[in-house]
Amino acid sequence: SPIGVPNLSQCQLTTDTSVVPPLTTIHLNCCLPIPSGPVVDYSFDKYKVNTTRVRIAAQTASDDYIAKYREAYTLMRSLPQDDPRSFSTQANIHCAFCNGAYKQEGNDSVILQVHFSWLFLAWHRWYLYFHERILASLLGDPTFALVFWNWDDQRDGGNVIPAMFLPSNSSLYDANRNQANLPPTLVKLVPGITGNDSEIINQNLNAMYQGIVTNDNAELFMGGAYVTGTDLANSTVLNAPLGGSIENGVHNAMHFWTGDPDQPLLQDMGTFTTAARDPIFYAHHSNVDRLWDKWRYGLPGGPRADHSDPDFLNAEFYFYDENANLVKVNVADALDSSKLGYSYPNVAADDLWVNY
Ligand code: C2O
Numbered sequence: 001s002p003i004g005v006p007n008l009s010q011c012q013l014t015t016d017t018s019v020v021p022p023l024t025t026i027h028l029n030c031c032l033p034i035p036s037g038p039v040v041d042y043s044f045d046k047y048k049v050n051t052t053r054v055r056i057a058a059q060t061a062s063d064d065y066i067a068k069y070r071e072a073y074t075l076m077r078s079l080p081q082d083d084p085r086s087f088s089t090q091a092n093i094h095c096a097f098c099n100g101a102y103k104q105e106g107n108d109s110v111i112l113q114v115h116f117s118w119l120f121l122a123w124h125r126w127y128l129y130f131h132e133r134i135l136a137s138l139l140g141d142p143t144f145a146l147v148f149w150n151w152d153d154q155r156d157g158g159n160v161i162p163a164m165f166l167p168s169n170s171s172l173y174d175a176n177r178n179q180a181n182l183p184p185t186l187v188k189l190v191p192g193i194t195g196n197d198s199e200i201i202n203q204n205l206n207a208m209y210q211g212i213v214t215n216d217n218a219e220l221f222m223g224g225a226y227v228t229g230t231d232l233a234n235s236t237v238l239n240a241p242l243g244g245s246i247e248n249g250v251h252n253a254m255h256f257w258t259g260d261p262d263q264p265l266l267q268d269m270g271t272f273t274t275a276a277r278d279p280i281f282y283a284h285h286s287n288v289d290r291l292w293d294k295w296r297y298g299l300p301g302g303p304r305a306d307h308s309d310p311d312f313l314n315a316e317f318y319f320y321d322e323n324a325n326l327v328k329v330n331v332a333d334a335l336d337s338s339k340l341g342y343s344y345p346n347v348a349a350d351d352l353w354v355n356y
Helices: 063-077 088-096 119-139 199-215 219-223 245-258 280-297 348-355
Strands: 014-017 025-028 106-111 317-320 328-329
Touching: 014 088, 063 088, 088 119, 088 317, 088 348, 106 219, 119 245, 119 280, 119 317, 199 280, 199 348, 219 245, 245 280
Parallel strands: none
Antiparallel strands: 014 025, 317 328
């Protein structure tokens, strides 16, 4: 049966282990607040906004856009920690559903894990959706939209850390990043690749082509079936047999590349427990989300198909909305991003990897 929402009152410490020596394990309390009000069942109507939020590439953001973005995160960071909308709760949502804070509904012995399977893309789409709504509401600006970190762009300035996330006096900054990878260092979409800039660019384009263009079915691209009882306890970012090519490939590579190698678990971005403590996380995932749409609708050969198994479509998750309510959503409602009220502009440099 499809994954259901967990019992939030049964929460345990999360566990996170390093992927590179020395072997380090950390345990964190990422337990989520339990709102006193009733759970809201998501519907498009209830959450309708009379505007389309356009998520632009981070490297194209104007000074005004950046100022607003900073203000939004300043407001989010200033909320009390136990507020469902606070930056720390937002980061803990990621930690909780990735590092074992909750058991699967109806299955007390198996941990709920939203990575390494077909849940990955839809869960993160919903996560950004509510994160963005909260930021927009804190600003009082319904048009506010996340940016995307256009790391796949190997021509127009996307393939470095976007400047808006760099100033250390800003709410968009995070100290735990790889200091060797500040601009002009180019991103590496495959861990460990070497060479001069043009060699890196070619390998990046190849990684995009392999991960997104050649994997034309849902199983390969999005990941395999994860249902009640599926136990991924021994899956890791380096061993994720059910994970799809977008997740296991360029997505993971960017997490490792951004995280701080002086931290035992490559915190913040390099490990699930702490990844979402870096505001760049949400821009990173915005690009992953954009690439899902690109894969689905924008590649030569016509539209591709998402999974259609009811165990996929009916999987359910919890998030918090901008009014601090707990909301129950399902995968089916995430499949059409236009129904969720946001969009991405066309990116000309996509052609470089699409036609690689
Ligand atoms: Cu939830 Cu990029 O990982």
